[in-house]
Amino acid sequence: MKSELNFKVIHEDGRTFDMHECGLWVESFHIYSPNAKRTTSENLNSDGERVRKSKQGTRPVYTSYQIESDSLYDFDELKHLIFSIFYTNQAFEIIRDYRPDRRIFAMQEGEFDINNITPVDGEFDLMLRMYDPNIYGETNEMNLTTAFSSYEIKGQKKTQWSSRTVFSAAASQFVLENNTGGRILLKYNFIAGDVLEIDYKRRKITRNGEDLAVALSMSSNWFELQPGNVQLKASQATTLTYTERYY
Template sequence: MKSELNFKIIKDGQTFDMHELGIWVESFHIHSPNISRSKLNVPGMIGAHLASTEEGERQVSIGMQIETDSMLEFDQLKHQIYDLFYSVESFSIVRDLTPDQEIFVFQEGEYDIDNIAPEDGKFGLALTMLDPYKYGKEKIKEFASDAGIITNEGTAESEPIFELEVLAPVTFALIQNQHGEYMLIGTPVDVTSEVVDTKTLLLEERGQTLDTWDTASDSIDNGYVDGTFGTDNDGITVPSYGEDTTEKDWHGPGLIKEVPVAQDFEVEAMVQGRTTETSQTFRIEVYLFDEGMNELGKMAIKDDTLGIHRKKGEGRLGPYVGANENYLISSQNYSYDQDYFYGMLRIRRVGKEIMFYITRVNSSGRHVQTILRKFIDNENRYAGKLKYIQIHIGKFADTDRAYAPKIDHIKVFQLAQVTVDQTPYIADVDDIITFDHVNEEILINGEARNDLKAFGGLFFTLKKGENHLITHPANSFRTTGRYRPKNR
C-alpha cells in the first residue's frame, strides 16, 4: 500500500520514490506564501502608504515513517535518507497528488529519526523553498505570424523563453508585449544608413569537395602527414591514419586549401571526437597561413592523456616554438574530463585584435564550457593576409584509434569593419535567436550575445492571463514561446 501523500525526489538526474525506498509519508504540508510589506507613514494622514511588497521563501513540513526488518537495515536506510535530503544545490519534489507540479527545495538544520521500535522509526523534516512557487509542466506556443498570444495559466507572473528562427537577414530583433515592455537586440535602420553584411563566405567544406584540396606538407606540430581523409556526406572523416609507429609522433591525414586573400577574417570549424577507451588518442587541428606561408596561428581539440578521458583545447599565435609558448588557450585553461566533445573552434581577426574561441555545444544547441581569449597585435607580428587553411586529424604513435573523430564543417569568412553611417546585419537566414528571460541570456545559435542587447531592452515576464506579443521587423521570424506556469 502506498501513501496518498507519497512523493518523488529528482536529484542529480535520478528519481527516488519514497514508497520504493520503504518510506511512508505521513504528512506533507506546504506553508503559505511569505509576504513582507514596507509601509510609509505620512504625518497627518490616517493609515499608511504601501511602499513595496516582497515575496520571501516558503517552508515545507514533511512527516515520515520507516519500517525495516533489522537494526542494520534501519541504520542503512537512515543514512541513505540523510544523504538523499542533503544537497548543495536545490533538488525538486513531485507529489503523487499533483504529478504536473514541481517544487524546488533545500534541507536546512538538523533532524533525527526517532525509533518507534529497534527496526522502525519516524521523523519530521523541514525544507525551504527559496523559489516560493510550484511549477507546472512547460507550455509551448507557436506564433502564427508576427503576433501571438500566450495565456499564462499560473497564479503568478512567469519568465518566458522566446526562440526566433530567422527567415530573412536582420539588423535587429524585437519582441514586445501590450504593456510596452520589450527585448531588443541590434539596431533598426535609419533612412540615411546603409545596411551591410560584414561577413562574406569565402570557403565552406563539409567533405564533398576534398578533391579540390592539396595534400599538406609536414607543417604540423610534432608529427607528420599520413593516411587519408574521407567523408560520410555529412562531414570530414578519417578512414586511415597511415601506418602506426613506435616513434613519439602524431600522424594522420592533412590537407591544405587556398582561399581568397583576407585581411580581416573568421575561421570556424565544427568538430567532434569520442574516446570509448582511455587508451585512445586523437587531435583535430586547423592551421592558418598567410601569403608567404607564414603560420598565423592554430586551433585544436585533442585527447592525448592515457588512463582518463580528457579533452583539451588549443589556440596559438604563430608557429609552434615550444610548449605553452604563444598559446592563449591550452590545457592550462581548457581541459575537461569527458569522453565526448562536440563543439566549435573559431579564430577571428579584426584590425589588430585576434580572438580565439572554443566551446562545447550541448544537446540543446547551447554553448557550454566556453572560453574566449583576445590578443592585440600591436607589433604586427601576425598581420599577414590570410591565404591558406590547413586541416589535420591525427592519433599519437601506436595508441588505440579513437571513435570517429570528425570535422562537421569548416567555414572561412572575410570580415568588413562597419563605418558610422552603416548598420550591420546581426543574424542571417536559419539562425536561431533566443531571448531567455529565465536565465536572462540572449543567444544566437546557442552562443551568448548579451553584448547585442539594446539600452531599454528588458527581460520581462508573462503576466497572468493573456499576453499579446509582437515581433519586429515584420515577416522576419518564425517565433515560438515557452514557459512554465508558476503557482503560489
C-alpha cells in the same frame, strides 16, 4: 499499500528517490502559505503605514514519516539513506504522486532525528524550505508570428520565458513585443539560418550559441508574462516557452 501523500525527490544530478520505494511512509506534507514580505513607511498625516514594496519570501514545508525495517542493520542503512536523500548542497525537486503536474524545489532545514518506536521501526519530522517560493506547473510553448495574436498564459503568477528564433531570411534587427509596452529590440545584421535564443531569467541573448548582448537596444523593455490573455508578436517566426507558476 502506498501513502496518498507519497512523493519523489529528484536530485540535481537526476537521481530519483521514491519515498515508498525507499521504505518511507509519508504521514504529513504541508506547504506553508506564501510568505508576505513588506517594506513600509510611516504615514505622517494619517494612521497606519504605506506599503512601499511587497515580495514573497521563502516558504517552509513540514513533512513527517514512518519507517520500518527487518533488522538493526537494515534500520541503520535506511537511516543513512534518508540522510543522503534530504541533505544536499542544491535544492532538489519534489513531485507529489497526487499532483504530478506540480513541482517544488526545496532543501533540508536544520537537523532532525529518527525516534525509535521499536529497535527496527521509527518516525521523524523533517522541515524543508523552499528558497524559491514558487510552485511550478507545466511548461508550454507558443508559436509567435509577425502579427499580434492572443495567447492564454496559464498559472497564477507572472512568469519568465525563453525564446528561440531561426531566421528564414536576412534581417537588420529583431523585435519581440507585447501590446502593453514590453519590447526586446536587437540591432544586428542577421542572416538566414541564424539561431537566436533569448533567456529572460538570465537576461542572456545568443546567436548560434555565441553571446549577442551587445545587440540589445537601450530602448528595450524586458517583460514577464502575466497570467491570462496576452498579445504577442515577433519580427520572425519565434517559439516562446514558459513554465506555469502557482502560489
